[in-house]
Amino acid sequence: MSTPVDELKTAVIIEDDAEIRHILSEVLESAGFSTVSVGNGIDGVRAVLTYQPLLATVDVNMPGIDGFEAARRIRAAQSDTYIIMLTGLNDEADVVAGLGAGADDYLLKPFRPRELRARVEALLRRTSAPSHAHAGASFPSQRPAVAPAPVAAAEDAHVSLPAAASATATTDDATAADGWMAHRDLLLHAENRLVTLGGEDLDLTRTEFDLLATLLESKRRVRSKADLTLVLRGESYVTSYFVGDADKRAVEAHMTNLRRKLGDSPTNPVYIETVRGVGYRLTSELA
Structure with missing residues (x-):
């Protein structure tokens, strides 16, 4: 049974501070997401692998495993959820470390809800279709190992990055x-x-x-x-x-x-x- 596209718009919140979890839930739900909130990194990784969300917010400083390790485990499981790292560490090296662990974006605490909403809206503009790794997605698996016969170009007005025409080959x-x-x-x-x-x-x-x-x-x-x-x-x-x-x-x-x-x-x-x-x-x- 396939999963309706609307049900794929899920966000997992991995945050040990209950007040911040509440703020994140409000912002994300106002953006049209259903949310799943957990208070530590281990449960957060499990939630991401279970729900296969479009988006996950990950706090850096948490009990058990920190946000860096949580992001690494999520990526090791080949999840392509969009990870926003939340950090109170105003050190560029820590931000880069988070991105190196697999995060897509970051926000410094204390963050403004409006800024988070803007980041989420940017993600939604970029995402024209669910990735093949998400539940319910069904895409053709055939890859052109050799040059295939030319075919008529399909309409792809909804694709954000148009296919490039070759110069010579x-x-x-x-x-x-x-x-x-x-x-x-x-x-x-x-x-x-x-x-x-x-x-x-x-x-x-x-x-x-x-x-x-x-x-x-x-x-x-x-x-x-x-x-x-x-x-x-x-x-x-x-x-x-x-x-x-x-x-x-x-x-x-x-x-x-x-x-x-x-x-x-x-x-x-x-x-x-x-x-x-x-x-x-x-x-x-x-x-």
Whole structure:
């Protein structure tokens, strides 16, 4: 029996402070989520794996296991829930550590409910369809191991990142027409939120997926850290949004995680190269 899409809009709150749990519940429920609240990291990990939520908020300082370890366990279980880390640690190194553990975003305590609501709304703008890892999702499993026959391009107006047309390669032309974007042996389907590397499925967080999709769509055009921050905030066309150093460090942390999963080296990149002082772009198709 499939799960209705509306039932997938669940949030798990992992927070040991009862008052903050109440505030989080109110904000998230006002955004249309059903919420599940737990008071420690171990129960929080179990709740995420049980309910497969779209969103989880994770406090850093909790009894049992802290938020960093909770995030690592959630990611180790290959859950792609969107994790917002809540921390009272106003140290950039701790924020980066949280992102390195698998968090997608962070908020410093004390936070304003309006700011949390804005982050959640940005997530909902980015999420055009449930990921294939969520219960009830049903997506095609076939991957193009070789260049498929060209097909008519399907309408995909609801996809936030359009498939990129290839400049030269026949394989890229065919995969783009079928909804796939390709770079070397890396394939990504934006609508179905699928990624393969060398023919094998690749498990990415929602943020890692969105970063990779943006770079694939942009090809050799350089995307700055500020630009990628706006993409992750769902504010791609807003030029007045303030992007601070912490936001840029967050993009760096996500990019480090993404490269590790791609088996890519910043010094000898195969897929993503750093343009020093500017940002990131795809490598050349030429070896």
